[in-house]
Amino acid sequence: xxxxxxxxxxxxxxxxxxxxxxxxxxxxxxxxxxxxxxxxxxxxxxxxxxxxxxxxxxxxxxxxxxxxxxxxxxxxxxxxxxxxxxxxxxxxxxxxxxxxxxxxxxxxxxxxxxxxxxxxxxxxxxxxxxxxxxxxxxxxxxxxxxxxxxxxxxxxxxxxxxxxxxxxxxxxxxxxxxxxxxxxxxxxxxxxxxxxxxxxxxxxxxxxxxxxxxxxxxxxxxxxxxxxxxxxxxxxxxxxxxxxxxxxxxxxxxxxxxxxxxxxxxxxxxxxxxxxxxxxxxxxxxxxxxxxxxxxxxxxxxxxxxxxxxxxxxxxxxxxxxxxxxxxxxxxxxxxxxxxxxxxxxxxxxxxxxxxxxxxxxxxxxxxxxxxxxxxxxxxxxxxxxxxxxxxxxxxxxxxxxxxxxxxxxxxxxxxxxxxxxxxxxxxxxxxxxxxxxxxxxxxxxxxxxxxxxxxxxxxxxxxxxxxxxxxxxxxxxxxxx
Numbered sequence: 249x250x251x252x253x254x255x256x257x258x259x260x261x262x263x264x265x266x267x268x269x270x271x272x273x274x275x276x277x278x279x280x281x282x283x284x285x286x287x288x289x290x291x292x293x294x295x296x297x298x299x300x301x302x303x304x305x306x307x308x309x310x311x312x313x314x315x316x317x318x319x320x321x322x323x324x325x326x327x328x329x330x331x332x333x334x335x336x337x338x339x340x341x342x343x344x345x346x347x348x349x350x351x352x353x354x355x356x357x358x359x360x361x362x363x364x365x366x367x368x369x370x371x372x373x374x375x376x377x378x379x380x381x382x383x384x385x386x387x388x389x390x391x392x393x394x395x396x397x398x399x400x401x402x403x404x405x406x407x408x409x410x411x412x413x414x415x416x417x418x419x420x421x422x423x424x425x426x427x428x429x430x431x432x433x434x435x436x437x438x439x440x441x442x443x444x445x446x447x448x449x450x451x452x453x454x455x456x457x458x459x460x461x462x463x464x465x466x467x468x469x470x471x472x473x474x475x476x477x478x479x480x481x482x483x484x485x486x487x488x489x490x491x492x493x494x495x496x497x498x499x500x501x502x503x504x505x506x507x508x509x510x511x512x513x514x515x516x517x518x519x520x521x522x523x524x525x526x527x528x529x530x531x532x533x534x535x536x537x538x539x540x541x542x543x544x545x546x547x548x549x550x551x552x553x554x555x556x557x558x559x560x561x562x563x564x565x566x567x568x569x570x571x572x573x574x575x576x577x578x579x580x581x582x583x584x585x586x587x588x589x590x591x592x593x594x595x596x597x598x599x600x601x602x603x604x605x606x607x608x609x610x611x612x613x614x615x616x617x618x619x620x621x622x623x624x625x626x627x628x629x630x631x632x633x634x635x636x637x638x639x640x641x642x643x644x645x646x647x648x649x650x651x652x653x654x655x656x657x658x659x660x661x662x663x664x665x666x667x668x669x670x671x672x673x674x675x676x677x678x679x680x681x682x683x684x685x686x687x688x689x690x691x692x693x694x695x696x697x698x699x700x701x702x703x704x705x706x707x708x709x710x711x712x713x714x715x716x717x718x719x720x721x722x723x724x725x726x727x728x729x730x
Contacts, residue, residue, distance in 0.1 A: 257283055259312050262346035267308070269648045270342060276301035281453040283309050286397075286429060291450035293443055294431040302431050303339045306399050311344040313397065314372045321352075321367075321390070323397040325375040326418065328405040330355040330526060331533060331549065336401065337375045345649050346701065348688050349373060354380045354390070357526035364389040365692065370668075378406070378414035385421050395422050403432035403439050404572075412438055419446050434572065465578050465588040469602075469613040474595050477565060478509055480618055484591055485515075485543070486631045487619045490561035491639070492536075495545045496577050498566040506565060507545040516639060517543035539642040548573060556580065558642065564592040567601050571608020653687060654705020656712070658696040659723035666696050670718040678711045680704065697727065 254267050254275060275283065278296045285292045286309035296302055306325075314322045325340070327333045337353040344351070354363045354376035360383065367374070367390055374381075374390065384390035398419065400406065406415060419428075428447050432439055443450060472480050485493070497503045500521040507519035518541050520532045529549070536544050537556050548568070559581045568574045574592075582588025592613060594602055606612050660666045668689045675681050675698070687699025700708045705726075712724040 254308075257308075258287065259308070260347065263308065263312055263343065265346050266311075266343050266649060271648070272304065276305075278302055278453065278455045279305045279308070281451075281455070282306060282429075285451045285453070286310070286427065287312065289313075289427050291428045291447040292430070292453060293435075293447065293450045294429070294453045294455075295435050296431070296433070296453070296455040303336055303401075304343065306401075306429050306431065307336070307340045307343050310373065310397055310399070311340065311347060311349050314344075314349060316348060316372070318372070318394065319370045320394040321371045321374045321392065322394055323373040323399070324381075324392065324395050324418075324422070325373065325399040325401060326378060326381065326406070326415065327375060327401045328377065328409050328411065329549070330357060330377060331529065332402065333375045333377055334530065340373055340375065342649055344372070345653070345687065348686075348699075350688055350690075351375060354384060356380045356383075360384075360387075360389075367391075369691070378411045378418065381418055382414055385418070392422050396426050398422060398426055398428045400428070400430045400442075403430050403442070404434045404436060407436055407438050412442065415442065416445075433576075465582040465590050467578065467590045467592070467613045468616045469592040469594050470616055470618055472593050472595060472618070477593055477595075478506070480593065481506070481563065481565060482513070483619050483624045484563065486624050487627045488561055488589070488591075489627065489631045489634055490589075491542065492539065492556075492559045493543050493561040493563065494559060494577075494580055495543060495563045495565050496568070497545065497547060498569070500547060502566060503545050503547055510543060510545065514635065515543050516541040516635070517545060519545045520549060521547040522549050537642065539639045542639050548577070560589060562588070562590040564590070567592060567594055567598040568605070569601050571605045574605045575609065652701065652703045654700045654709065655727040656698050656700060656705070656709060657725045657727050658698065658712075658717060659694070659725075660717070661692050661694045661696050663693050664718075666691055666718060671696060671698055674712075674715060674717045675700075675708065678708060678715065681708065 254264060254272065278294060279301050282292060282294055282305035286306060294302060294305070310323045325336055327336055333353050333355045337351045340349065341351045349372045350370055351373045352363070352366045352371045352375070354367070354374060356377065356379055363384070367384065381390065385392070400415065406412065428450070430439070430443060430447070470480060481495070495506060497506055500523045503519050503521045507517060510517045518532045518535065520529050532544070535541060562578050562581045564577060568577055578588070578590035581590060658666070658671070668691065671689055672683065672686060675686055676683060681704060685700060685702050685704050687701050690697040709724065709726060714721070
């Protein structure tokens with residue numbers, strides 16, 4: 249039976265509290281079908297478009313089902329890219345915040361040793377990319393003996409990136425008895441074969457949204473010579489004057505060229521492509537989510553699965569080379585239930601790609617005439633006014649959750665034999681504190697981080713200035729970046 253409210257599912261008060269504070273109103277269509285099936289521990293195959301709420305569809309029941317007392321990982325989510333792994337980790341962390349679910353992300357480009365240390369601690373859910381997961385399995389630094397839930401996210405992208413063999417290696421290393429969830433925007437033959445091989449009578453969920461990605465986005469195309477693209481880009485940004493815009497290019501070199509020109513013209517912009525260091529890419533994406541700048545110039549590394557709210561305009565400076573890439577790019581705007589806008593520049597050599605896109609989306613992208621000079625001049629004053637003001641900062645998804653949570657740093661860790669039980673014992677000894685007020689505890693070499701829930705952070709912080717922890721006073725400070 250379809251349930252129209254999250255309260256209708258058998259979810260704990262902690263999960264429901266997080267759902268409410270994340271401002272999830274009602275389950276999306278994919279969530280209505282997936283959540284009950286996973287709660288019943290059934291294998292499931294989900295074919296659903298980008299932006300339909302797939303991550304929460306598997307994250308909510310996983311957060312409900314994992315046993316907090318168990319120290320070994322119980323759920324593994326495999327994603328095709330590092331960026332998506334980080335985003336999925338954040339989404340699961342937010343949904344499981346009040347249940348104190350610990351989520352680790354493992355992917356290349358960052359310290360293997362640090363990930364190894366994190367995996368040694370109590371971890372409920374692991375999110376990772378195939379290559380790094382296998383590296384941890386080979387080094388026996390990731391214990392999968394208690395994995396009960398496997399999620400293969402963006403399976404079609406895994407196939408495109410050549411990860412099918414690696415997926416099979418990972419699945420073969422897991423306990424035979426586990427629930428498998430596979431999510432994909434498309435369902436090519438190799439993905440179907442994978443399902444047939446590893447899944448047990450899976451529930452099939454195919455969501456045909458009334459408003460497909462291509463239908464909830466106003467689309468236009470402009471025929472242009474390659475040398476005139478930059479001039480048209482400037483004109484379009486003046487006329488459209490977006491609050492938040494992604495400009496897609498096909499190569500790193502083109503991203504660099506467009507970015508440098510926009511920078512020269514004093515646009516509020518940054519760039520992202522696969523040639524950048526991982527930490528730099530992450531910082532750019534995070535700053536864009538927060539609204540620190542208006543224009544992001546990007547290759548397709550930013551196109552798939554990344555959930556950034558309120559992008560008002562997507563511009564394909566270069567034509568994507570297939571229909572699927574086109575839909576994923578323009579799907580960055582018009583997220584769940586919102587209208588979006590997408591503009592595509594087409595040069596003479598793009599005819600083959602354009603025909604394929606038209607066939608894929610089932611209609612032609614309307615051809616428009618470029619804006620008249622008078623229209624551009626008329627729009628300049630408003631454009632320049634916005635350009636001279638700082639962008640409006642956005643709240644992150646978890647900001648509301650964090651308002652009643654304070655993260656504290658204790659100047660002691662594993663090297664001084666600090667244990668979670670020592671922290672819990674001290675905190676529960678403070679008048680007005682119970683175990684339910686203690687969030688995630690993370691103990692590393694010389695530091696301990698603990699979250700204090702339910703608006704009790706300031707009180708606990710003050711008390712700990714004069715309260716011994718494990719027999720002596722410790723330096724306790726607030727961590728600002730919750």
